[in-house]
Amino acid sequence: MLDISGLNVFHGNIQVVWDLKLTVDEGEMVTLIGPNGAGKSSTVETIVGLNRNATGSITFFNENILGLQTYDIFKKGLALVPAKREIFPKMPVIENLLLGGSDRTGWESSLQHIYNLFPILHERERQMAGTLSGGEQQMLAIGRALMSEPKLLILDEPSTGLSPLLVAQVFRSLERLGKEGITILLLEQNVRHALDMCERGYVLENGRIVLEGKAKDLMREKHIQKAYLGI
Amino acid sequence: MIAILSVQGITKQIGGLLAVNNVHLTVGKDEIVGLVGPNGAGKTTLLNIISGISSPTKGKVVFCGEDITALKANKICKKGIAKTFQIAESFPNLTAKECVTVGALFGNNHPVSMKEAQEQAVGILEYVGLPKEKVDTFTKNLNVVELKRVQLARALASNPKLLLLDELTTGLNPKESIEAVSLIRKIRDEGTSILIIEHVMSVIMGVSDRIVVLDHGEKIAEGRPYEVVNNQQVIDTYLGDLDVF
Ligand SMILES: Nc1ncnc2c1ncn2[C@@H]1O[C@H](COP(=O)(O)OP(=O)(O)OP(=O)(O)O)[C@@H](O)[C@H]1O
Ligand SMILES: Nc1ncnc2c1ncn2[C@@H]1O[C@H](COP(=O)(O)OP(=O)(O)OP(=O)(O)O)[C@@H](O)[C@H]1O
Ligand SMILES: [Mg+2]
Ligand SMILES: [Mg+2]
Numbered sequence: 001m002l003d004i005s006g007l008n009v010f011h012g013n014i015q016v017v018w019d020l021k022l023t024v025d026e027g028e029m030v031t032l033i034g035p036n037g038a039g040k041s042s043t044v045e046t047i048v049g050l051n052r053n054a055t056g057s058i059t060f061f062n063e064n065i066l067g068l069q070t071y072d073i074f075k076k077g078l079a080l081v082p083a084k085r086e087i088f089p090k091m092p093v094i095e096n097l098l099l100g101g102s103d104r105t106g107w108e109s110s111l112q113h114i115y116n117l118f119p120i121l122h123e124r125e126r127q128m129a130g131t132l133s134g135g136e137q138q139m140l141a142i143g144r145a146l147m148s149e150p151k152l153l154i155l156d157e158p159s160t161g162l163s164p165l166l167v168a169q170v171f172r173s174l175e176r177l178g179k180e181g182i183t184i185l186l187l188e189q190n191v192r193h194a195l196d197m198c199e200r201g202y203v204l205e206n207g208r209i210v211l212e213g214k215a216k217d218l219m220r221e222k223h224i225q226k227a228y229l230g231i
Numbered sequence: 232m233i234a235i236l237s238v239q240g241i242t243k244q245i246g247g248l249l250a251v252n253n254v255h256l257t258v259g260k261d262e263i264v265g266l267v268g269p270n271g272a273g274k275t276t277l278l279n280i281i282s283g284i285s286s287p288t289k290g291k292v293v294f295c296g297e298d299i300t301a302l303k304a305n306k307i308c309k310k311g312i313a314k315t316f317q318i319a320e321s322f323p324n325l326t327a328k329e330c331v332t333v334g335a336l337f338g339n340n341h342p343v344s345m346k347e348a349q350e351q352a353v354g355i356l357e358y359v360g361l362p363k364e365k366v367d368t369f370t371k372n373l374n375v376v377e378l379k380r381v382q383l384a385r386a387l388a389s390n391p392k393l394l395l396l397d398e399l400t401t402g403l404n405p406k407e408s409i410e411a412v413s414l415i416r417k418i419r420d421e422g423t424s425i426l427i428i429e430h431v432m433s434v435i436m437g438v439s440d441r442i443v444v445l446d447h448g449e450k451i452a453e454g455r456p457y458e459v460v461n462n463q464q465v466i467d468t469y470l471g472d473l474d475v476f
Contacts, residue, residue, distance in 0.1 A: 011372070035404065037374030083402075120271055134398065135270025135430070161401050163269045163430055165471030189404040230405040 001026045001183055002047070002078075002152055007056035009042045009207075016042050017207045020056070024152065029174075029184045031194040031215065033228065034204035040187045041083050043204070044154050048080045049073045060152070077151035081158050083187075085141045089130025093121055096129050096140055100147025107147065114143040117173050118166075134161045142170065146177075153177070154185045159193075171197060191228040195219045233260045235424050236281070236312075236393055241290035243276050243448075250276045252448035253290070258393060263415070263425045265439030265456070269469050272445040274428045278395050281426075282314040283307040295392070309340050313391035315382040315399055323371035327361060328352050330370055331384045338389025348388075355384045359414065375402045379411075387418070394418065396427040400434050412437040432470070436460070444469065 002024040009017035017039040024030045034040050045051040047058055049070040058066040065073050079100075087096050097114065101107055115122040118139040124132065129140055138161045145153060155174070159167040167190075175197055178184055188194035195201055195215040203211035203218070211218065218224050234257040243251040251273040258264045266274050279285045281292055283304035292300045299307055313334075322330050331352035335343060343351070356366055359380045365373065370381060379399055386394060400411045408431055415438050419425055429435045435442065435456070442459040444452040446469070452462045459465055 036376040036402075036407065133271045133275060139270070157402060161270075161398060161430060163469055163471075164432055165469055166270065167430075168472050189402060191404060227406065228404060230409055 001028075001061060002185070003057075003059045003062075004047070005057050007043070007046065007058065008054060009039065009046050009051065010053045011042070011051075012053075015207070017046075017054075017204075020204075020207075020209060022202055022209070024183060024185055026151075026183055027178075027181055028200065029178045029186065029198040031186045031188060031198040031201040032204060033188065033191050033194060033201060035227070038204045039207040040204055041156055044080060044156055044185070044187065045082070047073075047154065048078060050080075050082070074148065077148075079145040079148045079150035079153055081141050081145045081153075081155045083156040083160070085137045087129045087137055087140050087144070089128065091129055092126050093129055093132070093140060094125040097121070097143055097147050100144035101149065104149065106149070110147050110149055114146055117169065118143060135163060135166070138162055139166070150182065152183045152185065154187075156187045157189055158186075159188065159190055191224070192219075195224075234258065235260050235295055236426070237293040238277070238281065239291040239293065241277065241280055241287045241292065243273070243280060243285070244288045245276075249448045251280070251287070251445075254445065254448070254450050256443050256450065256453070258424050258426050261419060261422065261424055262440050263419050263427065263438050265435040265442040266426060266428045266445065267430070267435055267442060267459075267469060268445035268451075273448040274445055275397055277445070278314060278397055278426070278428065281307075282312055282395055284314075305337070308338050308389055308391075311340070311390070311392035312395065313338065313386040313389050313393075314395040315386045315397060324369060326367045326369055327356060327373065327377075327381045327384075328366045330381055331355055331388050334385040334388030338391075340390070351388060352384070355387050356381070359384045359387070360410075376407055379403070383414075387423075391423055394423050394425045396425060396429075398428055398430065400429060400431055403431075405433065408434050409437075432460070 004020060004022045007017060007020040008015060032040055046054045049068050052067055060076055060078060120136055121139055121143055142158055158170055171193060186194055186198060195218055198215050201215050201218045202209050236258040238254060238256045241251055241254045268274055280287045283302055291298055294310060332348045335348035335351045361377060361380045365377055400408050403411060412434055439456050442456055443450060444459060444465050452459055452465050
């Protein structure tokens with residue numbers, strides 16, 4: 001479904017990702033882990049066209065998407081929950097959600113699903129998004145991506161700033177979405193949780209993939225245990 | 232224990248919402264108090280009131296025996312309360328060193344020269360563990376951990392008696408969080424009291440002498456860490472199924 005090879009990513013003229021190869025098959029849940037500054041966000045921002053300063057190849061259903069505008073990539077069924085919570089602060093919660101996809105049949109049931117997951121968004125439907133608390137804004141960012149019912153959902157550290165109770169609920173809900181057939185690429189600091197939930201994982205360090213494999217095998221790697229799990 | 236901060240019946244009404252509702256809390260000298268609660272509980276709102284960024288509808292904030300409720304944020308900073316804030320958004324075009332220098336120049340109670348402020352900045356950046364080669368990097372080009380260090384350094388530059396930390400360790404992985412915990416402890420051991428908001432329970436449990444729990448603007452629990460995490464109401468509204476960590 002998603003096929004990346006030989007990807008080099010730059011910020012200005014500084015290279016931050018080298019020769020990256022990563023694939024995600026339809027129906028899979030895959031995690032990309034790595035320390036701070038490894039290049040994870042830069043990689044996914046490149047996939048969705050937020051950063052087009054890159055060389056190599058990215059295809060989605062065998063169609064090149066590297067170089068396309070974010071909106072055109074989004075319309076192909078690829079949604080990102082960005083690390084930077086890019087919501088529209090001067091618009092009410094409900095309008096932020098509808099921007100995610102109200103031109104599609106069945107959007108009402110997506111909205112219902114999001115409100116079940118995050119009841120506070122329902123209560124605050126009319127509140128300006130910019131006045132929400134930190135965690136409420138994170139819920140909105142996740143909700144908006146879910147509204148589009150993407151074929152591939154990429155989440156850049158979705159649990160950031162959420163209460164422990166909600167983190168568990170978000171993970172449970174991602175698991176359920178995975179079972180319902182949505183393909184997921186997850187970036188997450190909670191490495192144990194990410195490896196528990198996903199089938200496969202890639203480890204990115206200093207802009208290069210240093211390890212990849214089945215999640216349960218990665219969990220047993222000495223390097224992962226020491227550097228990420230604090231064991 | 233001598234309270235250096237005493238929050239007395241603070242209420243903040245925003246439209247029809249009581250974002251903070253009659254909250255009392257204290258922070259003792261050399262104490263680390265954890266402030267937790269569900270998203271939207273009113274934690275950030277309360278910290279903004281203490282630091283003078285917003286004013287309460289009702290109640291009083293007393294710092295070192297003095298009523299500071301009506302003071303502006305810059306006055307409160309000079310009195311010795313510092314709060315971390317989002318540096319990357321506020322000063323994208325300053326370097327790490329410049330950011331901290333500004334903190335030292337304007338936050339201190341006594342006047343400091345530019346040269347002194349710059350020297351202090353370099354020293355504090357080293358103290359919080361920013362790699363030497365990043366000192367002259369623009370903040371917009373720093374990664375999350377580096378930014379957090381600069382945020383902390385900027386707050387420390389004003390020599391605070393009380394440090395307010397709002398989700399400073401968010402976005403760090405478990406190993407980095409452990410490092411953050413020891414840095415926060417070290418700051419306290421050197422004489423700064425701390426009020427810290429955090430959702431990462433390993434951090435809160437690791438640093439707090441006492442934890443205060445807010446829910447819907449109200450204080451619902453307070454006590455030692457193990458007491459609070461075993462409180463059924465706290466489990467139901469905030470912690471949920473702790474197994475996931
Ligand atoms: N806009 C930018 N301009 C210049 N350099 C940048 C920019 N954004 C990120 N970088 C640099 O690119 C590198 C990779 O950063 P990136 O944010 O992709 O890492 P990450 O793996 O997502 O880290 P984190 O866990 O901190 O989110 C870092 O060295 C960072 O400093
Ligand atoms: N201008 C406003 N209009 C309406 N509601 C507001 C406004 N500003 C803040 N609120 C609400 O006040 C509540 C308290 O917000 P606050 O930022 O203090 O929460 P918090 O405890 O820090 O949450 P989090 O853990 O998610 O950061 C939130 O529900 C927020 O939506
Ligand atoms: Mg990132
Ligand atoms: Mg907050």
